[in-house]
Amino acid sequence: MKLLDGRIWTLFKLHWQHTLTYWSVFFSFGLCIAFLGPTILDLRCQTQSTLQQITWVFFSQQFFLLVGSSLGGLFKKTLLCSLSALLCCTLLISLVFAIIPLCNNVVLLSIAMAVAGKSMGVIDTIANRQLVKLYQKDSATFLQALHFFIGLGALVSPLVADPFLAEDSCVLGSNSSSSSDLEHLRSSMAGHGAAPHNISQYPLHTEGVVITRVAYAFWIMALINLPVPAAVLALMSHERLLPCSSKSPCLLEKDSLAGSNPSGDxxxxxxxxxxxxxxxxxxxxxxxxxxxxxxxxxxxxxxxxxxxxxxxxxxxxxxxxxxxxxxxxxxxxxxxxxxxxxxxxxxxxxxxxxxxxxxxxxxxxxxxxxxxxxxxxxxxxxxxxxxxxxxxxxxxxxxxxxxxxxxxxxxxxxxxxxxxxxxxxxxxxxxxxxxxxxxxxxxxxxxxxxxxxxxxxxxxxxxxxxxxxxxxxxxxxxxxxxxxxxxxxxxxxxxxxx
Incomplete structure (x- = not known):
């Protein structure tokens, strides 16, 4: 038996560029959601903050992911505005990866994670919605593939970060914690969005010379993510949606809720x-x-x-x-x-x-x-x-x-x-x-x-x-x-x- 019948394969060939683009933006989503846990101790050293302070970045990312998911529904259902939003969000994710090594305090890092979380939420809503709209009754198979790419991105991100993580204390000039304690803490905080509840028993010092190579991991992830906005831009060019017309506002006005869809849907x-x-x-x-x-x-x-x-x-x-x-x-x-x-x-x-x-x-x-x-x-x-x-x-x-x-x-x-x-x-x-x-x-x-x-x-x-x-x-x-x-x-x- 063939894996896919003629109908599914025909639909995919008809919409292959749209489909691959939406799958790629979900790879970007997964790449962004998985890096924080493994790298959090190195980011603590970079920002010279306590463990209690650095765990706020988890909340910042998760809360604004929720905000972004809600805001994704504010974008009008035209292909132009949906793709414009995806382009901005995927570019922002690469930008956040690039500037995270420059965040020297926990407040700046939390703001960067808030921007990333909001972008991830918008991607989540728009990509799901556009794929459902594209395939409708045949969307189940393509949605399964879409969510596979989250997992793929979530597997790649820790693999990129792992070679650059500190094996010992990354703040010199203080009493170093044992490598087993650091390994235990990193595993405790590796859950996607979860922060440990009893971390006060591990006093990691904040004063001293910071030695960490985690910046290279973020810059590599920024480069890995760049083909994603390029794919969105290519799709916009293919659909002749460049440049964005000022006559097509991407956010709904209050009096435009009853507006018609150009596609007739x-x-x-x-x-x-x-x-x-x-x-x-x-x-x-x-x-x-x-x-x-x-x-x-x-x-x-x-x-x-x-x-x-x-x-x-x-x-x-x-x-x-x-x-x-x-x-x-x-x-x-x-x-x-x-x-x-x-x-x-x-x-x-x-x-x-x-x-x-x-x-x-x-x-x-x-x-x-x-x-x-x-x-x-x-x-x-x-x-x-x-x-x-x-x-x-x-x-x-x-x-x-x-x-x-x-x-x-x-x-x-x-x-x-x-x-x-x-x-x-x-x-x-x-x-x-x-x-x-x-x-x-x-x-x-x-x-x-x-x-x-x-x-x-x-x-x-x-x-x-x-x-x-x-x-x-x-x-x-x-x-x-x-x-x-x-x-x-x-x-x-x-x-x-x-």
């Missing part, structure tokens, strides 16, 4: 985050239309929150009782988890072509629950923790792209589903990490598994409710279409009679 509600959920927009839709947005966002809030929490705290759990793994061994768990997610998204490119989104989502969410329960049962087994981490990454990898494609298909690509789902996912990734971290700090490391398992059950329960509401929505929509058809026939009969 229905874009109602895309102008703002909750534009399609206002009373004026809901007049033409049933109440289930609104509920589907809420449930879809809640499911991704939970599942992306699980991903962020697991990546952020699996190392802390592994080095704590009863497992008490070595620092180096436990440090591999986060990399294995993200490698499994990347591999899973690659596999689901094919599976999303063969099976429907509801089947894939059911399989994935049930798999996540089973793995979490088994991890709780075999909580003393180091071997099973590695196996469970790998299987969990494979199972949860496809939830976001499958849920996005399924929700947009149910809602007939009419509204702001993409913006809402992306924003809810970013919110969950940030908020659940804070919640789980607080529980671990007060209740111990085992609470980490308990929190993730409870969240898995909640996510599956919300998905079952989503399927029920989807069934009601389809029935009501079909009934409305039949009623409209009946009214048209009745009007024609009356017209002909007169």
């Amino acid at each position: 229905s874009d109602e509600g895309h102008g703002s985050l909750f534009g399609c959920c206002t009373p004026a927009k809901l007049k033409g839709h049933s109440f289930t239309f609104f509920i589907l947005h809420v449930l879809g966002g809640a499911i991704l809030f939970i599942t992306d929150g699980i991903i962020g929490s697991y990546a952020g705290f699996i190392y802390t759990y592994a080095v704590s009782p009863p497992l008490l793994m070595g620092h180096k061994t436990a440090g591999c768990l986060d990399s294995i988890f993200w490698a499994a997610i990347t591999l899973g998204r690659l596999a689901f490119i094919y599976l999303s072509y063969k099976y429907t989104a509801p089947r894939l989502l059911t399989f994935s969410l049930v798999g996540v629950i089973l793995v979490q329960c088994l991890l709780m049962i075999f909580y003393t087994s180091c071997v099973f923790l590695f196996i469970g981490t790998c299987v969990l990454g494979l199972c949860i990898s496809s939830v976001f792209p499958s849920m996005l494609a399924f929700t947009e298909d149910i809602l007939d690509y009419k509204g702001c589903a993409t913006t809402i789902l992306v924003t809810c996912a970013s919110t969950g990734e940030m908020m659940l990490q804070l919640l789980v971290g607080s529980v671990i700090h007060s209740r111990g490391s085992y609470a980490f598994l308990l929190c993730c398992t409870i969240a898995s059950f909640i996510g599956f329960g919300l998905f079952l409710l989503f399927l029920y509401v989807e069934h009601v929505h389809r029935n009501s929509y079909a009934g409305k279409e039949q009623m409209d058809t009946y009214k048209d026939i009745e009007w024609n009969c009356n017209y002909n009679r007169h």
